[in-house]
Amino acid sequence: MEEKILEIIRKYKSFLITSHIRLDGDAIGSELALYHALRRMGKKAVVYNEDETPEAYGFLPGAEEIVHTLDLPERFEAVFVLDCSELDRVGKEAARIGNIGRVINIDHHISNNGFTEWSIVRPAAGSTGEILYGLIRKMLGTVPTEVAVNLYGAIMTDTGSFRYSNTGSETFRIAGELVAWGADPRWIAEKIYETKPLVQVLLLGKVIGTLKVCFGGQLGIVHVTRRMLEDLDALPEHTEGFVDMIRTIQGVEVAAIIRELPSDACKVSFRSKDKVDVEKIAGQFGGGGHVNASACTIPGPLGEVRKQVIRAVGKALP
Numbered sequence: 001m002e003e004k005i006l007e008i009i010r011k012y013k014s015f016l017i018t019s020h021i022r023l024d025g026d027a028i029g030s031e032l033a034l035y036h037a038l039r040r041m042g043k044k045a046v047v048y049n050e051d052e053t054p055e056a057y058g059f060l061p062g063a064e065e066i067v068h069t070l071d072l073p074e075r076f077e078a079v080f081v082l083d084c085s086e087l088d089r090v091g092k093e094a095a096r097i098g099n100i101g102r103v104i105n106i107d108h109h110i111s112n113n114g115f116t117e118w119s120i121v122r123p124a125a126g127s128t129g130e131i132l133y134g135l136i137r138k139m140l141g142t143v144p145t146e147v148a149v150n151l152y153g154a155i156m157t158d159t160g161s162f163r164y165s166n167t168g169s170e171t172f173r174i175a176g177e178l179v180a181w182g183a184d185p186r187w188i189a190e191k192i193y194e195t196k197p198l199v200q201v202l203l204l205g206k207v208i209g210t211l212k213v214c215f216g217g218q219l220g221i222v223h224v225t226r227r228m229l230e231d232l233d234a235l236p237e238h239t240e241g242f243v244d245m246i247r248t249i250q251g252v253e254v255a256a257i258i259r260e261l262p263s264d265a266c267k268v269s270f271r272s273k274d275k276v277d278v279e280k281i282a283g284q285f286g287g288g289g290h291v292n293a294s295a296c297t298i299p300g301p302l303g304e305v306r307k308q309v310i311r312a313v314g315k316a317l318p
């Protein structure tokens, strides 16, 4: 399949690159790495995301070139849909993007529904960035620094800084090579993790105040109300990473954060250590993700959603 995709890259000139809504480091880093690689080959490439780039990723080389509307004069001959398990995850332009025809999917979600004939889906890979590294080396024979920085950022964020169970020897081999190609681990980590807006840390204080542990300390659960965000003038993206902090508690096997949405529904994110597959829990509510990190949207008011989440986790605990 890789060879077929390389053939499409060689044959055509104009590519659209996109990823999922609720952007993360793997989505943006992968998009921008491929963008630079295609440009180096003399191709036309445009990166489109429905959502704005979160501030922490604004430093990634090429981030300023990302567009957020598809009303472009260009006609695209193929589209790369990266880090997406299904086409709908692209957002409201999913149908138009599907109509481009040659849709190439590169992804590592176990829940991938195989929405296109051109796809590289490797659930064993720690990140989409990890998969792209091999492809880009074949495209260019080399790895320019702007590609290395983006791929390192993708790999570092999706593996929780090389701590999650999706971190393998391959992850370190590739990360090591990316450092040799010019990615600076200290600089990238500082840009992504140590430039938090003050409001984010203040919000964390409020959210930690809602912490409850259940099942003898095996579930840690917190929530974020609309009111908390309004009071601090904070954004939903400011809750990023909070659930990971809950998982750090000794004895916690599953961490969950429930965020009230503007509609009568809540977004729930799960993290687990080794004993529970939270992909399955999110799956019961129509969501998905990975064994140790998943998310879903559950209709209903926060109190009701909270009860459902506790019940579902209780059943999944050993």
Ligand SMILES: [Mn+2]
Pocket: 026, 027, 083, 108, 127, 128, 158
């Ligand atoms: Mn990913």
